[in-house]
Each structure stands twice: as C-alpha cells, then as structure tokens.
Amino acid sequence: MKVELRPVPYAQKDLLSNLYQFYHYEFSPFTEEDMNEDGRFDANIDYFWEGDHRWNPFFIMLSGKIAGFAVVLFENLDTDPDPTHVIYDFMVLPKYRRTGVGSAAAKKALALFKADWAVAQMEKNTPAISFWRKVIGEFTGDAFKETYREDIKKFIQRFSTKSQTSA
Template sequence: MGPIVELEVVPEPRKTVIENLLQFYLYDFTLYLDISADEEGRLPAYPDLHEFWTQPERKFPFLIRANGEPAGFALVERTDDGGKRPSYYMVEFFVLQKFRRRGVGAAAAVMLFDRFQGRWKVTQLKNNEPAQRFWRQIIGVYTTGAYKERTHPFNGHPSQYFES
C-alpha cells in the first residue's frame, strides 16, 4: 500500500514551506534550464510567488503531504474570465525525489483535478521527458485517453488539454 496523500492549502503565514520546496524544484530544473545559484548558494526566487496569496480567488498554493510529512507542492491558477465552465492551469507541480514513483504525485494530481472541475492545461518543458511521461500517463488514465496534446509553436513545450 502506498503512502497516504493529502493536499493542504498553504496560508500566507506558512508560505515559506513553498519557498523552501521551490529551491529543490529549481534544483531539479537545472537539468533543463540555465539556472545558477547566487553567491549565498541559493537559487533564484520564484517570480510573483506572492500572487498566490494576494489573488486567492484565482491562484491556489498547495502543500502535498505523504504520510503527514511535506512531500511537494502544487500551484494552480484559474485562467478563465468567470464563465460557466472554469479553466485551470497547473502552474507548477513538484514531488520530492524520495516520494517519486510511489503514487504520491499521481494521487495529488487526481485530487487537484477532482477538486477543480473544469478545463485543464498542463505544460512541460520540451526537454523534460520524465515530466512528459508522468503527465501523459496520469492524464491518460484520468481521462481514459480523452485529452489533446499540443506543442507550442515557438518554444516547443508540450501541453495537455482535458476536462475534469
């Protein structure tokens, strides 16, 4: 049996948990992007992270827990203009390496899709093949294959589009 996975909305007083996990996330991205540490050994701050607490009607910060301990985070944004069928974008999604391939990411993703019913877009970097495999698998199972994938014409990043 896999770990017990929970999603926790992160209130502003606890935003440092996301900031801290973002360092590990950005570290993973050094494989795919030209990201460097500063003289203090820190990777760059995430741009506009504060908006996840100043725009609570559109931006949703989540801590992913596995068996009660921090295991990752998800940043979700509502992208529609308030129409009947909401649209969401998975801005960022991260699971610590010790929890990967144990069902934590899959469970958290499904919980988010179920929580935010509507149209979804999930994008990966064109050279991040592990993320592409993960999302195609999760979304494929979640939608029983009923999703579209498009590649951005300029940057080449693939995105999956589907309804939850």
C-alpha cells in the first residue's frame, strides 16, 4: 500500500470541491448543515488559492488514485512567524477506511512540517476522536496533551514535531 500526499493545484480545485460535497454530507449529522436549494452543500474553497498561504490542501493518493484529502492550516501565520499547524479538514473515502490509508495519510501530513500542532474534533464525532487519539498517540509516542473546550464543544490534541528527526 503506497499512500502519498499530493498538493492540490488550482487546476484541480473543482475536483477537491466535489470531494467536499461528500465531506459535508458525512458531517451533516454532527453539524446539522442542510443542502442549499441546488441540492449541494455550501463549500467555498476558493480562498485556498487566493494568496492566503496559510492553506495547504492535499489529495490523499493510494497507488495513483484519490483516496481522500487533507487540509493543513498554518493557523496564525498572519500574526506569528512560527504558527500552530492544524489539520483543518481530513477525509478518507469510505471504501478506503479501516485499511490503514487514513492513519498513513494523517502521519504523512503531520510529518510534513516541524511545528506545534493542534488537531480538533467535534465532541459528537466519536469516530474522529478515536481515530485522532490513536494516530497522534502512535505518531508522538503518546507525547500529546488533550483538552476539551466546552465553548466550542471540541476535543483538541496538542503536540510538537519540532524536535522529531523523521517520521
């Protein structure tokens, strides 16, 4: 199994936008988001390519096929030269779940940047909470701190990859 992350160029924005429809559909039980009158979820991702260098979208590739996507956000790059990195969005297509593709892709994303990280999950999304606790625990040797933010109803794992030699 060869899992890779490939940066999403502007020319493939529509493809990523299509994948975001599945992402919003799957999240709708947690977000209670409705489709618009055109039968689509509102998913404007234009800003990923509009000169805001905080956004880093990647396709998750498995043997040359798109298996999902990940978006890494340099959260406070506009105010801090050493920004916290965030897995902003992450989705693996259902056919590839529970095969190791998601874990491999997540670890590759975390290994891309030497940084302080924060990864958050909605409290209602228990599969995501379990996934990220396991992945981050394996990736860091359980060297992470988790907090719960009542105001936003999210669990957040914080850790650093600044001192890691390689992952």
